[in-house]
Amino acid sequence: MADIFSPSRLGGTSQAVALASACLSILLVLYLMFFADLYRRPDATESQVAQTLEGRPPLDIHIEMMSLDPIRQTVEARLNFPERRADAAQAGGARVRLSDGGFVRELHLPADRAAGATSVEFGLDGSISAYPFDVYRTDALIAAFAGEGAQEAPLAVQLTVWERLPAWEARVVSRPARPGEVGLPISIEARRPPAHVVFALIVYAVMAVIAVCGLAIGVLAACGVRKIEAAFASSLAGMLFAAPMLRNAMPGAPPLGVAADAYVFLWVQVALMIGLVLFICAWARRGSPP
Incomplete structure (x- = not known):
């Protein structure tokens, strides 16, 4: 119990709470701005x-x-x-x-x-x-x-x-x-309506976050900073196949090869593939024997 209330632990918890609060506040402001814009737009007549x-x-x-x-x-x-x-x-x-x-x-x-x-x-x-x-x-x-x-x-x-x-x-x-x-x-x-534009941007942002997470797992495991967990291999493989499904779920999904694919989707797939390869290599070198 003493470790939970230590100054260093409390300081880290306070920073995490402050960061989470800032992110939620920004999300709330964007949410209100988006719906305010939709409310101001007249219906087609x-x-x-x-x-x-x-x-x-x-x-x-x-x-x-x-x-x-x-x-x-x-x-x-x-x-x-x-x-x-x-x-x-x-x-x-x-x-x-x-x-x-x-x-x-x-x-x-x-x-x-x-x-x-x-x-x-x-x-x-x-x-x-x-x-x-x-x-x-x-x-x-x-x-x-x-x-x-x-x-x-x-x-x-x-x-x-x-x-x-x-x-x-x-x-x-x-x-x-x-x-x-x-x-x-x-x-x-x-x-395209604003709702479709915002939805497409959010999907591309989600794909980019998935790519960063997958690359972080692979790099940290390869560098020995984090313990190798075999379950991460299936998670990375799932991320690799989830990105194309997200891309095809966008409203009015265009054919593959638009500019946004060249800027985001292609590099998301490359980052996830690199993260998976790094993790597998680290697991093959330092993983627990049978």
């Missing part, structure tokens, strides 16, 4: 982007973001055209032209019946190698026309956008028209 042409009623187009493929760098959207279209009642109906700078697609809207929903893909600029901070953008143009040939006349466009996109934060806004552009110029941007 419908937004409208409109083009005005004097004396011409707008063509209503509803667009819903369906999915985003970061590998192919495309976003799929579904276009719906409400039945109430005064502009499409003209002979010949209306035509809608969509372009993202790399493709042009034209849709024909008949005047005598409602047009069905149509799926389109917009190409995006971005790279998944920046995971989890990857951002994808594109500038698109939506134009509408009535009539054919010499009778063709531009129509105003009113775009109603539902920006909710699974596992992404999407945003569609109007942008300034470039020279020669006719129609409604828009900009589409998508990025």
